[in-house]
Amino acid sequence: MSAIPFPFQQLQPDNYLVIDIETGYAPDDAISGMVDDWQPPGNIKDPEKIQARRAEFEAEARVKSALTDAAPIIAVAIKGQVGLEQHGLVLHAMGQCPMPALEAQGVKVVGATSEGLMLQMLSAVLGQLADNQTLLAGHNVLLFDLPKLRNRLIRNRAAIPVSLQPGDAIEHQPVYDTMKHARYFSAEAGKAGNNPFFGFKRLEQVLGLSNPGHKGIMSGEDVPVKHAEAMAALASGDAEKHAELATLIVAYNFQDVVQEEKAFRLMTGRY
Amino acid sequence: MDQTLQEMLSKMQQGQNGQQATPFQQQDMTAAMLQQIIQMLAILVQAHYDREARYSGNRGGGSYRRYGGNGGGWNNNQHPWGGGGNGWR
Numbered sequence: 001m002s003a004i005p006f007p008f009q010q011l012q013p014d015n016y017l018v019i020d021i022e023t024g025y026a027p028d029d030a031i032s033g034m035v036d037d038w039q040p041p042g043n044i045k046d047p048e049k050i051q052a053r054r055a056e057f058e059a060e061a062r063v064k065s066a067l068t069d070a071a072p073i074i075a076v077a078i079k080g081q082v083g084l085e086q087h088g089l090v091l092h093a094m095g096q097c098p099m100p101a102l103e104a105q106g107v108k109v110v111g112a113t114s115e116g117l118m119l120q121m122l123s124a125v126l127g128q129l130a131d132n133q134t135l136l137a138g139h140n141v142l143l144f145d146l147p148k149l150r151n152r153l154i155r156n157r158a159a160i161p162v163s164l165q166p167g168d169a170i171e172h173q174p175v176y177d178t179m180k181h182a183r184y185f186s187a188e189a190g191k192a193g194n195n196p197f198f199g200f201k202r203l204e205q206v207l208g209l210s211n212p213g214h215k216g217i218m219s220g221e222d223v224p225v226k227h228a229e230a231m232a233a234l235a236s237g238d239a240e241k242h243a244e245l246a247t248l249i250v251a252y253n254f255q256d257v258v259q260e261e262k263a264f265r266l267m268t269g270r271y
Numbered sequence: 272m273d274q275t276l277q278e279m280l281s282k283m284q285q286g287q288n289g290q291q292a293t294p295f296q297q298q299d300m301t302a303a304m305l306q307q308i309i310q311m312l313a314i315l316v317q318a319h320y321d322r323e324a325r326y327s328g329n330r331g332g333g334s335y336r337r338y339g340g341n342g343g344g345w346n347n348n349q350h351p352w353g354g355g356g357n358g359w360r
Contacts, residue, residue: 101280214282218275248276251283258286 016135016176017080017126017163018264020257021145022220022249023071024227025062030070034061066224067144072115073152074227075249076122077257080137082129084108089125090254093118094230094246097239101247107254111246116156122149123159130163132173137264138257139200140179178203178263185267204259207266214255223249 025031038057040050065071072093079088087106096111103109112118130136138145146164153160163173182198183189186206189198201215218226230245265271 101276102283105280105283107283210282210286214279214286217278217282244273244276248273248279251276251279255279255283255286258283 014081014270015133016137016264017078017082017084017130018137018257018261019141019145019149020077020138020253020260021073021148022075022223022227022253022256023066023148024074024231025224026065026068026070026072030068031061031065033070034065034068063221063224066221069148069151071224073119073148074115074223075253076118076149077250077253078125078129079257079261080129082134084129088254088257090250090257091118091122091125092246092250092253094227094249095234095242097243097246099243099247099250102250102254107250109250115152116158119149119153119156119158123153123161126161126163127159130161132162132165134163135174135176136163137176137260138178139203139260139263140177142175142177142180146175176264176268178260178267181267182206200256200260200263203263207263209259209262209266213259214252218248218252223252 026034035054035058038054040053044050044053074094075090075092077088077090078084087108089108089110090102091110091112093112093115095113099109099111110121112121136146146166150160150164150166153164166173179196179198179200182203185203188206201213201219204210204213204215226245226249230242230249233239233241233245
């Protein structure tokens with residue numbers, strides 16, 4: 001009997017990419033379209049109550065618009081065993097501005113002047129780094145990040161890289177969605193009933209990752225607010241404020257992908 | 272600098288410098304524990320090879336003899352999973 005390798009090691013080199021995106025508010029016409037399309041729940045008949053509900057929806061529409069197809073992607077962070085092991089890469093659409101605080105930490109940041117340009121670059125980068133064997137990972141990527149990316153790539157007429165092409169024409173892309181699997185890692189997950197939503201902050205707690213993590217400082221909902229402020233600062237010529245806010249968004253996006261990679265690695269035995 | 276940005280940057284710094292969860296270290300495993308595991312694996316692997324040899328061919332004899340006891344020749348009556356009949360089913 002020949003020697004047994006111990007511990008059992010992976011024979012294949014790891015080939016995965018963790019993806020996380022940040023979005024801004026949808027344009028105003030899309031938000032007003034959302035409000036126009038709003039229908040009261042069937043069980044509410046009282047016109048006054050309907051009016052109250054409509055007002056409620058209007059107030060939330062802007063916040064919710066960041067999750068719709070009309071919302072622009074403002075930053076994409078990728079990290080993984082495909083040449084981005086150490087520092088990862090963040091592409092953003094907030095214009096070219098220096099981010100020395102992030103560069104000092106080794107993060108690769110590329111700023112584009114528009115969403116379309118950013119997505120063109122992303123498409124080229126993914127074309128180089130990932131093929132249809134590359135495992136794509138992230139939190140809620142199946143229902144948010146990946147469909148959102150495909151949608152915005154199309155709206156901006158940027159090529160969809162092979163790793164993002166869904167369907168039966170090519171071999172199915174392997175994907176690991178940490179939200180989908182989160183419930184298998186917590187005895188308390190059942191408390192959520194059938195609700196598939198499992199926030200990343202909660203997953204971090206479940207896995208014993210840093211607590212409170214960066215999500216204790218700001219949340220995903222704050223990103224569109226900061227983005228709107230950053231773009232307003234840019235428009236008014238306040239370059240310093242714009243750079244600070246853009247840095248904050250990129251740092252948040254990067255920290256997201258770092259933590260998601262940690263979670264993904266823990267959940268798949270890659271300690 | 273903006274307070275939130277400052278906090279975010281320091282959180283990043285922590286995240287990059289320190290691994291929050293301490294992974295299992297192979298060094299934590301003592302030589303004796305390792306020895307035990309390797310012995311156990313050796314037994315399992317040996318059992319696997321025995322099984323392979325037992326059930327893969329050699330109808331006329333070979334390692335099946337140990338079930339036969341008649342010193343040669345294949346006898347369905349001595350087949351470990353069912354006797355009689357006309358050979359393999």
